[in-house]
Amino acid sequence: MAIKVENLTFIYNQGTALEQKALDDVSFEIPDGQFVGLIGHTGSGKSTLIQHLNGLVKPTGGKILYNGEDICGEGYNLRQLRSKVGLVFQYPEHQLFEVDVISDVCYGPRNLGLSEEEVHARAEDALRLVGMKEKYWDQSPFELSGGQKRRVAIAGVLAMNPEVLILDEPTAGLDPRGRDEILDQIEMLHKERGMTTILVSHSMEDMARYADRLLVMNHGKKAFDGTPKEVFRHYKELEQMGLAAPQVTYVVHALRERGLEIDEDITTVEEARDALLAVLRRPGKDQHA
Amino acid sequence: MLCWRYCADLERINMLREITIGQYYPVDSVLHRMDPRTKLFGTMVYIVSLFLADNVWGYAAAAVFLAVVIRLSRVPVSFMVRGLKAILFLLLISVSFNLFLTDGEELFRIWVLRVTKEGVRMAGFMAVRLIFLVMGSSVMTLTTTPNQLTDGLEKSLGFLKKIKVPVHEMAMIMSIALRFIPILVEETDKIMKAQMARGADFESGGLVQKAKSMVPLLVPLFISAFRRATDLAMAMEARCYHGGEGRTKMKPLRYAGRDYAAYLTYAAYMGVMAAVRVVF
Numbered sequence: 001m002a003i004k005v006e007n008l009t010f011i012y013n014q015g016t017a018l019e020q021k022a023l024d025d026v027s028f029e030i031p032d033g034q035f036v037g038l039i040g041h042t043g044s045g046k047s048t049l050i051q052h053l054n055g056l057v058k059p060t061g062g063k064i065l066y067n068g069e070d071i072c073g074e075g076y077n078l079r080q081l082r083s084k085v086g087l088v089f090q091y092p093e094h095q096l097f098e099v100d101v102i103s104d105v106c107y108g109p110r111n112l113g114l115s116e117e118e119v120h121a122r123a124e125d126a127l128r129l130v131g132m133k134e135k136y137w138d139q140s141p142f143e144l145s146g147g148q149k150r151r152v153a154i155a156g157v158l159a160m161n162p163e164v165l166i167l168d169e170p171t172a173g174l175d176p177r178g179r180d181e182i183l184d185q186i187e188m189l190h191k192e193r194g195m196t197t198i199l200v201s202h203s204m205e206d207m208a209r210y211a212d213r214l215l216v217m218n219h220g221k222k223a224f225d226g227t228p229k230e231v232f233r234h235y236k237e238l239e240q241m242g243l244a245a246p247q248v249t250y251v252v253h254a255l256r257e258r259g260l261e262i263d264e265d266i267t268t269v270e271e272a273r274d275a276l277l278a279v280l281r282r283p284g285k286d287q288h289a
Numbered sequence: 290m291l292c293w294r295y296c297a298d299l300e301r302i303n304m305l306r307e308i309t310i311g312q313y314y315p316v317d318s319v320l321h322r323m324d325p326r327t328k329l330f331g332t333m334v335y336i337v338s339l340f341l342a343d344n345v346w347g348y349a350a351a352a353v354f355l356a357v358v359i360r361l362s363r364v365p366v367s368f369m370v371r372g373l374k375a376i377l378f379l380l381l382i383s384v385s386f387n388l389f390l391t392d393g394e395e396l397f398r399i400w401v402l403r404v405t406k407e408g409v410r411m412a413g414f415m416a417v418r419l420i421f422l423v424m425g426s427s428v429m430t431l432t433t434t435p436n437q438l439t440d441g442l443e444k445s446l447g448f449l450k451k452i453k454v455p456v457h458e459m460a461m462i463m464s465i466a467l468r469f470i471p472i473l474v475e476e477t478d479k480i481m482k483a484q485m486a487r488g489a490d491f492e493s494g495g496l497v498q499k500a501k502s503m504v505p506l507l508v509p510l511f512i513s514a515f516r517r518a519t520d521l522a523m524a525m526e527a528r529c530y531h532g533g534e535g536r537t538k539m540k541p542l543r544y545a546g547r548d549y550a551a552y553l554t555y556a557a558y559m560g561v562m563a564a565v566r567v568v569f
């Protein structure tokens with residue numbers, strides 16, 4: 001019972017002409033060690049939601065419990081919470097400020113009040129984890145490429161050794177290889193450290209591949225909550241929300257309509273390949289050929 | 290970090306946001322659609338009229354005028370009143386000066402302070418005048434976007450170009466600044482959050498500590514501001530901006546029927562105010 005959100009409502013600019021309801025009665029619970037994908041159309045409230053989870057935004061209504069404690073409660077230590085629930089923002093430009101990469105990554109652990117050796121050890125670990133080679137460590141973070149900046153930003157949060165890692169569209173603007181590398185590293189961290197991971201992404205393929213569970217937001221409300229397979233079964237409704245199922249799911253559905261007996265819950269290319277091979281190898285395949 | 294400090298962080302972010310929105314209250318009303326020049330001129334007329342009033346009837350006429358205008362603007366009165374908070378101190382000072390320092394028929398005394406009949410009258414008028422003044426100008430800022438306001442100013446002050454005042458350039462600087470403030474405020478908000486997520490603390494510590502804690506906020510902010518400025522300059526050049534010479538507007542300011550009606554109303558209103566002053 002790591003994170004529990006109860007009837008969370010949030011309104012931007014409350015009491016002014018620009019009132020905007022960004023979250024509307026959202027409830028869910030994320031157990032320890034889960035890999036949760038958060039999807040939703042632009043402006044559906046994903047970023048707003050995850051900023052609540054480490055106390056950067058104060059809910060208009062409802063509650064957020066971390067390990068059973070109300071994070072908005074009197075005297076709750078929010079700085080400690082923020083070191084446990086690491087949040088990587090969408091744009092690395094918003095957090096890089098130091099003269100070199102390694103110092104920038106040291107910023108987070110230093111704020112935790114660790115010894116200088118510990119700070120450096122953690123920063124170096126984190127940089128290795130995200131695949132930043134040592135030759136970059138003394139470079140200015142502003143001279144890096146977009147993908148490298150993002151890695152440094154992720155390292156900056158990882159160096160705080162969070163229990164929960166939340167990433168807001170960490171792959172936006174990356175090339176396919178960079179995207180896969182970063183996501184693979186996140187998955188590895190998730191597996192090795194048992195870190196609870198929440199990933200915001202617009203790529204349904206990534207979601208199908210990495211997430212144990214999908215939360216779907218639509219106009220500030222929670223629309224679906226389930227395993228990727230369960231959620232993508234509703235691909236028609238998802239489309240109405242401006243989302244979609246992974247491309248292969250469409251191919252699989254089209255094949256089924258043509259009479260091929262293949263599992264409709266296929267969401268990744270690998271699954272589709274295996275299922276297709278199995279079907280095609282079955283005797284009597286000629287009738288569909 | 291205790292809860293109150295967490296609230297202080299948020300409070301600050303909200304305060305920044307308040308600047309972003311400025312004053313503009315986005316609804317559709319006659320006043321919102323009116324030409325900014327008409328509103329600028331109207332505000333000036335109203336301010337002058339407040340100094341013309343010297344008796345109860347004058348202020349009553351000004352009150353009626355203001356009430357009608359507020360009604361037409363469809364902005365909730367609470368928003369006009371909000372502007373008054375800023376001048377509360379000024380209001381208190383000027384009222385007490387008038388109340389205690391005016392000579393005349395003594396009403397009563399508190400210790401060495403004499404309160405006179407004339408003093409009460411002066412203080413009352415002063416308060417009403419200040420309140421109306423602020424509310425009257427709020428109507429303008431609440432119904433006009435900063436950009437419209439700049440446009441209106443540029444056009445109204447266009448005659449100054451003849452004596453080589455760079456009106457266009459000043460207006461351009463003003464509108465770019467206005468355009469950038471909300472963007473930079475948003476940016477500050479995001480950067481603050483990103484650093485707070487890494488354990489930044491913008492509150493505690495002495496002066497040196499506090500100044501140091503601003504570095505992680507200011508560096509990304511400056512970098513982003515410079516990047517945006519270069520981008521904007523390039524985008525303007527790409528679209529052949531070369532100063533105000535011969536530049537036309539996509540939405541040129543043009544007076545409509547309602548503006549002429551407004552000017553007539555101003556004239557009538559000033560007539561009434563002058564008449565009240567002479568007659569009573």
Ligand SMILES: Nc1ncnc2c1ncn2[C@@H]1O[C@H](COP(=O)(O)OP(=O)(O)OP(=O)(O)O)[C@@H](O)[C@H]1O
Nearest residue numbers: 012013020022040041042043044045046047048049
């Ligand atoms: N700082 C803000 N002030 C006012 N309204 C905001 C602010 N940030 C977001 N909103 C509004 O809240 C709603 C939810 O925004 P949010 O950023 O959470 O969406 P999102 O799901 O993260 O979208 P995206 O996929 O584009 O990142 C939107 O309607 C947006 O306009």
Ligand SMILES: [Mg+2]
Nearest residue numbers: 046047048168
């Ligand atoms: Mg977002």
